[in-house]
Amino acid sequence: MKSVLAVIEYIVKQNIRNKMLNVLTIFSIFIIGFSLAISELAQESEIRMLKDFGLFSISLLSFITLLLSVTIQMFEETELKTMHIIMVKPIKRSEYLIGKYFGIITTLFINILFMFIVLMLVINIRGSDPWELKLLLSVFFIFISICIISSVAVLFSVIATSVPGCVLFLFFTYVLGHLTIHLKKLVAHSENTVIKIIVDIIYYVVPNLELFNLKNKLETTYGLIEPSFFLFIIIYAISYISIILLISIKYFDKKEFF
């Protein structure tokens, strides 16, 4: 357990010290400030636009942060061979991988939290309630979706033989993750069985990230999302992350370091 904590601390420290992440944080402040300027143009739905744009920025920037974090780490681990040193220490490969995953998501949690605090401040300044449950839930689910895509990032970083390959696959997974639900609806009435099978495979293999986009799902007869749906997506997230991490560990256990 102490080894896992050491890896988490190391990854977080490394990510936070990296100037790339600092630039992103500044960028997020700029984006949210920009959204404030846009919201002033549309007077009627000013706060609504501000929240939408803020949540969109948080979601996109946290994914970009993940991409950068994975790129830097994978480059150091494979090209600069930092992994060789750690793999000879008394730490199980599974412990290292779990530490790495939680290190990444701790960094992203800090990043999302920081961006959200800025958004709440701006909302407060514009005279609205920043503690609105809908807003808090939306950010929570953005974080959960980032936890899912982070597990995929860990898997790709273990399997991929090059950094660009890993980043490219991760980017496509992110895009597909937001599209699969729409693709499934599109081919539902198609008579082409092959296309249906392909879309089905993609739908079940690629993480369904649109599940976590609560923009249109928040308002229900219960006032907020239905408890069963809430439970379903939490179970889905935990199951998906666990399966992906188990596959990563299985592969990583047999990996050779040239």
Added chain:
Amino acid sequence: MEIVIEVKNLTKIYKSLDFWKKDTYTGIKDVNLSIYKGEIFGLLGLNGAGKTTLMKTLLGLLQPTTGSIKILGSSINNTEIRKYIGYMPELPYFPKYLKAYEILEYFADIFNIHNKRQKILQTLELVGLKGNEYKKIKGFSKGMQSRLGMAQALINDPEILFLDEPMSGLDPLGYKEMRDVLVDLNKNGKTIFFNSHILSEVEKICDRVAIMHRGHLIEPVKVSWIIKKFKSVESYFIHHVKE
């Protein structure tokens, strides 16, 4: 004498990285080797001879195709055994925005070292990095990074030290200091296994050497025997690799 590293009939065949993995390349072939407790053993060879492959296979970074390896009587895949091992790769790299102390703290935590602050400061002093504890790696020269690489290998006070080209990146003064560190460690009973191109240094500090040539290991011999028979390790080396 107690054997601490025992290699029997070790072969490593690399599969190519292409999709079909059809092509293969033999890195090392049928290597047999015993390393004794408390000796300094030097592994020599031309580039691509298989020295690093042998070291990585001993350390579990590569899996043997055939053959067996025992370190302190056990498999390297046993994490407990790794508590007694130190490894320094050639030209070690560390994240440039971290400080020397933080790097060693990370490894000390993995080894679960008590009183880690004292141990980290002692180790940094041993490798000549005293006063640079809180300096970021980006301000380190190549030689300083090599010393930090040595420090991380020594943080757990290992029984066996594996060093891949430990003199790489060091200046002539650095050679001497590294040599002194290795000799001191050996005096304290540590077994040292290292790869090197710098034959003059090998001659000064090793008890035994072996040459790796085209994946095959030439029988290990004592340096004192080489000096008697060939006058220098360099002559012995050239004699074998030119054959």
